[in-house]
Amino acid sequence: MTLRRKTLLFICMTFVILIGVLQVISENILLDSFAKLEEQNTSQNVERVLNALSNELSSLVTTTSD
16 A cells, blocks of 8 residues: 555545544534523423413412302
């Protein structure tokens, strides 16, 4: 194997490894960010449902007390 071929192979392998490392790092960062966003969104939705149920219960109590 010539020096040129070894050098080209080394450079290609280095790029493949770097791309793989960047993909893993990016994936972890993005997945963590989306998981946090999803958790916040879910918490907001649960809070909205609880408020809606509380309002409905208050309305029913007011209606039935008459």
